[in-house]
Amino acid sequence: MASKQKTSRKAAAAAIRRPRARAANDGAYAGDTGDDIGLDALVGHAGYAVRRFQLWIFQDFIKTLATVDIRPTQYSVMTVIGANPGLSQMAVAKRLGIERARLVHLLDSLEERDFVSRIPSATDRRSHALHLTTRGKTALAQFKRLAAEHERHVAEKIGKENRERLLQILACFT
């Protein structure tokens, strides 16, 4: 359809496009399968590689933990609370590098599912002491088993040694 199917604001822009004056190899690549396309400067950019990897790894995490319906961020929150009971929301947010505004909704959903409880702090009436419920503790144990399975997928994908090398390189960010 190209410019024909534009209906509203695109119609004007489409009219401007010169239908002539095409350069070099037009249509030559049009039927490409997606492979054998050069990335030029993109190869050699850490950000691009990391983005693609992060996409893959999150999709695998979500898929592996789909049965328990837990997303990576939720898992990280429960893990930190489980390892450090009584933390305030501010402390958790700072530690995980997420905003406290975002943590509010995360905890809302986790509290609705009875995994986490906000207990009024004894020393500071502004803050909550975060704890895992008994249900949350047993649930987290299962999450960790599934997460370990996901981690094995990663090792299969990039290699066992490469995975550990990666963790070592990026340790300064955790």
Next chain:
Amino acid sequence: MASKQKTSRKAAAAAIRRPRARAANDGAYAGDTGDDIGLDALVGHAGYAVRRFQLWIFQDFIKTLATVDIRPTQYSVMTVIGANPGLSQMAVAKRLGIERARLVHLLDSLEERDFVSRIPSATDRRSHALHLTTRGKTALAQFKRLAAEHERHVAEKIGKENRERLLQILACFT
């Protein structure tokens, strides 16, 4: 404020929370600065490290290319088109791992700024042959210089050798 400031749906949930029965070390961590908080199982998860790293690297990219107002995804699109003139939108989307629905808006903005032009394909009236405009070509050259500067920031952060090791490990995703 804790449970006091809840107004609507949270008021009911707040009433349920037992203000007693707090376990272990309550308030002990409440004043933590954010450091010295154990991550437990989170350390050793590739996904967590990658997420933090990706966040850092994208922020640095955006900051480094703030003067030209180019985001990572826009840069990747222009780079691929520059290296492979005449590609269709489908081919670009497949190659970069972004959806063609998303690429539509990306190209809209790049076309508005006169960096990219959609030329009707000679062989397939459905598709567009994507090209950089002359303005887009000179602009991309500058973007690449700034991107190289960003890449130096990455090398400073994780080390020159580690960066290359990282690129090698994640090469299978690019």
Next chain:
DNA sequence: GAAAGATTGTTGTTGACGACAACAATTGAT
């Protein structure tokens, strides 16, 4: 050559997520 199915660009919606700005309650410092 016509019908059926696949592809391409487009529009729209949904939800997760990061960033920011306000606000009330509370704490801490002066």
Next chain:
DNA sequence: ATCAATTGTTGTCGTCAACAACAATCTTTC
């Protein structure tokens, strides 16, 4: 006692991935 800082919360905005639908067009099949 007053003023600044902190904590949780609410809201908005923009980015992004994932889907679903659609019209135009190509390709395949009979």
